[in-house]
Amino acid sequence: xxxxxxxxxxxxxxxxxxxxxxxxxxxxxxxxxxxxxxxxxxxxxxxxxxxxxxxxxxxxxxxxxxxxxxxxxxxxxxxxxxxxxxxxxxxxxxxxxxxxxxxxxxxxxxxxxxxxxxxxxxxxxxxxxxxxxxxxxxxxxxxxxxxxxxxxxxxxxxxxxxxxxxxxxxxxxxxxxxxxxxxxxxxxxxxxxxxxxxxxxxxxxxxxxxxxxxxxxxxxxxxxxxxxxxxxxxxxxxxxxxx
Amino acid sequence: xxxxxxxxxxxxxxxxxxxxxxxxxxxxxxxxxxxxxxxxxxxxxxxxxxxxxxxxxxxxxxxxxxxxxxxxxxxxxxxxxxxxxxxxxxxxxxxxxxxxxxxxxxxxxxxxxxxxxxxxxxxxxxxxxxxxxxxxxxxxxxxxxxxxxxxxxxxxxxxxxxxxxxxxxxxxxxxxxxxxxxxxxxxxxxxxxxxxxxxxxxxxxxxxxxxxxxxxxxxxxxxxxxxxxxxxxxxxxxxxxxxxxxxxxxxxxxxxxxxxxxxxxxxxxxxxxxxxxxxxxxxxxxxxxxxxxxxxxxxxxxxxxxxxxxxxxxxxxxxxxxxxxxxxxxxxxxxxxxxxxxxxxxxxxxxxxxxxxxxxxxxxxxxxxxxxxxxxxxxxxxxxxxxxxxxxxxxxxxxxxxxxxxxxxxxxxxxxxxxxxxxxxxxxxxxxxxxxxxxxxxxxxxxxxxxxxxxxxxxxxxxxxxxxxxxxxxxxxxxxx
Numbered sequence: 001x002x003x004x005x006x007x008x009x010x011x012x013x014x015x016x017x018x019x020x021x022x023x024x025x026x027x028x029x030x031x032x033x034x035x036x037x038x039x040x041x042x043x044x045x046x047x048x049x050x051x052x053x054x055x056x057x058x059x060x061x062x063x064x065x066x067x068x069x070x071x072x073x074x075x076x077x078x079x080x081x082x083x084x085x086x087x088x089x090x091x092x093x094x095x096x097x098x099x100x101x102x103x104x105x106x107x108x109x110x111x112x113x114x115x116x117x118x119x120x121x122x123x124x125x126x127x128x129x130x131x132x133x134x135x136x137x138x139x140x141x142x143x144x145x146x147x148x149x150x151x152x153x154x155x156x157x158x159x160x161x162x163x164x165x166x167x168x169x170x171x172x173x174x175x176x177x178x179x180x181x182x183x184x185x186x187x188x189x190x191x192x193x194x195x196x197x198x199x200x201x202x203x204x205x206x207x208x209x210x211x212x213x214x215x216x217x218x219x220x221x222x223x224x225x226x227x228x229x230x231x232x233x234x235x236x237x238x239x240x241x242x243x
Numbered sequence: 244x245x246x247x248x249x250x251x252x253x254x255x256x257x258x259x260x261x262x263x264x265x266x267x268x269x270x271x272x273x274x275x276x277x278x279x280x281x282x283x284x285x286x287x288x289x290x291x292x293x294x295x296x297x298x299x300x301x302x303x304x305x306x307x308x309x310x311x312x313x314x315x316x317x318x319x320x321x322x323x324x325x326x327x328x329x330x331x332x333x334x335x336x337x338x339x340x341x342x343x344x345x346x347x348x349x350x351x352x353x354x355x356x357x358x359x360x361x362x363x364x365x366x367x368x369x370x371x372x373x374x375x376x377x378x379x380x381x382x383x384x385x386x387x388x389x390x391x392x393x394x395x396x397x398x399x400x401x402x403x404x405x406x407x408x409x410x411x412x413x414x415x416x417x418x419x420x421x422x423x424x425x426x427x428x429x430x431x432x433x434x435x436x437x438x439x440x441x442x443x444x445x446x447x448x449x450x451x452x453x454x455x456x457x458x459x460x461x462x463x464x465x466x467x468x469x470x471x472x473x474x475x476x477x478x479x480x481x482x483x484x485x486x487x488x489x490x491x492x493x494x495x496x497x498x499x500x501x502x503x504x505x506x507x508x509x510x511x512x513x514x515x516x517x518x519x520x521x522x523x524x525x526x527x528x529x530x531x532x533x534x535x536x537x538x539x540x541x542x543x544x545x546x547x548x549x550x551x552x553x554x555x556x557x558x559x560x561x562x563x564x565x566x567x568x569x570x571x572x573x574x575x576x577x578x579x580x581x582x583x584x585x586x587x588x589x590x591x592x593x594x595x596x597x598x599x600x601x602x603x604x605x606x607x608x609x610x611x612x613x614x615x616x617x618x619x620x621x622x623x624x625x626x627x628x629x630x631x632x633x634x635x636x637x638x639x640x641x642x643x644x645x646x647x648x649x650x651x652x653x654x655x656x657x658x659x660x661x662x663x664x665x666x667x668x669x670x671x672x673x674x675x676x677x678x679x680x681x682x683x684x685x686x687x688x689x690x691x692x693x694x695x696x697x698x699x700x701x702x703x704x705x706x707x708x709x710x711x712x713x714x715x716x717x718x719x720x721x722x723x724x
Contacts, residue, residue, distance in 0.1 A: 069421075091425055095421060100419060103282065103469075106473075114419070120411070149473075
């Protein structure tokens with residue numbers, strides 16, 4: 001039986017945040033994930049709580065992005081149940097920057113502002129408080145000086161940090177980052193991992209990121225979830241694999 | 244320069260057409276920008292072709308008697324067909340997009356070819372309405388009436404406002420569908436709305452301006468703006484500005500050089516793209532200097548092109564009272580026959596007094612009028628064919644006219660006329676482009692010449708024949724002062 005639900009309920013899901021801090025933000029039970037009825041990962045059981053830095057490690061094509069897309073509601077689950085204890089608008093999603101189309105003429109600040117689109121009415125200009133928030137998140141990722149630059153002219157690491165700023169603009173409870181460290185130089189990698197650690201410790205955010213580099217995940221993450229050959233298991237840490 | 248000032252006057256005959264193209268130039272690039280950014284440019288080519296098939300299909304149904312004959316409202320009927328086919332086509336393409344695994348470009352290519360084929364077949368099925376369909380598909384925006392302009396302003400205004408209000412939703416859905424889903428829920432509504440707006444612009448635009456011009460307005464300004472900006476807001480504004488520049492300079496060039504509006508606009512749009520890529524390589528100072536030089540050159544050229552218009556000189560002023568009035572040369576490639584609505588002529592044809600094979604044309608009528616006016620100016624008018632029936636019409640080219648006159652052993656003055664363009668829109672105007680010359684055969688001196696190139700208003704004409712007759716009178720009156 002397929003089951004996917006928001007704990008808050010449908011009507012007010014986007015307005016309200018988490019009700020009960022002891023509940024996991026996301027919970028998957030015996031979930032099968034895949035495309036066109038063909039499972040890629042089977043029998044996934046996982047719970048994500050606030051304040052953890054969880055790394056998802058696995059080779060390319062093992063189903064990391066599939067799992068993320070299912071958690072974000074972008075991909076229907078094939079079997080099992082998935083519940084979220086916060087609305088979808090409280091998910092800060094950082095896609096791989098290569099997945100974004102460089103045809104679009106966008107400045108870095110325009111990309112960051114997109115995180116506020118869920119709160120701003122169509123007919124409104126960006127309110128001053130959102131502009132302040134934009135400055136704040138750009139400071140957080142350490143790139144306020146690049147706000148006016150073309151987003152696609154930035155380096156790989158700078159683009160990733162801008163996308164993290166966009167995810168922070170959402171005011172998230174949980175951040176999901178798809179391969180945030182791939183194609184990034186060592187210096188940017190360090191600044192991104194430091195940023196992710198700060199977000200979990202100071203902001204109590206749950207941060208769930210993926211990488212095909214197991215060694216790097218072991219260095220950075222508090223908890224490590226492995227995915228390979230259609231199976232998912234917890235290697236170590238606080239994230240809980242559900243029975 | 245006088246043309247430039249003339250076309251921006253509200254009293255100018257083609258002013259509604261100018262405003263119409265400016266509105267299209269403002270609004271179409273806003274929607275077209277998203278087609279370009281979403282890499283669905285071919286949709287902008289395929290949908291107008293589907294709309295054209297709808298127009299041809301509607302007229303075929305009318306020919307079969309399945310739709311009523313609406314007389315003057317044929318544009319309304321065409322618009323209905325265009326709208327229905329555009330939205331059906333979009334619906335089908337959208338359905339296939341969801342279901343099919345094939346290439347999007349492939350689907351659009353098949354739809355384009357299919358629609359193009361259907362358009363021709365529907366016209367073959369309906370030979371009686373072929374000319375009307377072709378005229379509508381050619382989309383002469385130049386013939387835009389004030390009523391049509393109002394409709395255009397309302398529909399395009401609504402699209403403009405919708406694009407402005409929902410700019411964030413359209414951007415987010417186009418750029419990052421996943422984030423759009425997380426923040427705004429199902430994004431399909433924004434896709435549907437965007438394509439609905441594109442369909443509305445195209446369905447209406449194809450009737451008012453033709454498939455080529457509407458495709459040009461959708462994509463060319465956006466492609467020209469893209470290399471020059473790094474912000475989405477600047478991109479949309481610049482695309483609209485380029486659209487209006489394309490509309491205005493295309494219109495001006497079309498009037499000034501007597502070129503068809505659609506292809507002229509599209510050519511200006513393509514020039515803007517080349518210019519944009521060139522400008523991107525230049526520094527700000529170089530760009531400013533280039534723009535200044537271009538404007539100065541344009542100003543000087545326009546001013547120097549203003550020539551005083553003098554009437555045909557009187558016979559005593561040229562010291563000769565005899566003039567050969569050559570047949571008017573028709574270089575339009577069209578027969579320019581005057582449609583007969585005269586019952587006396589029909590009766591004459593029935594009793595055999597008038598040959599039904601002969602039908603008066605613009606050239607004959609113009610020559611009759613010229614003859615009368617020349618005689619009133621004191622000339623003794625003789626016709627070259629009175630001396631030799633083999634005399635053809637004289638071309639406006641002086642050397643060629645001289646050669647013809649000398650070969651025919653003529654002497655004295657010869658009055659030559661050549662029609663380059665003659666297009667009529669009953670109750671509106673006739674676009675004319677005619678060259679006149681008075682040449683002395685002995686020394687080849689051009690004693691007088693005049694080019695009449697404008698839209699001649701014919702508001703009181705109820706049919707094409709009357710419009711042509713009114714226009715001929717106006718042109719002859721103009722050259723004789």
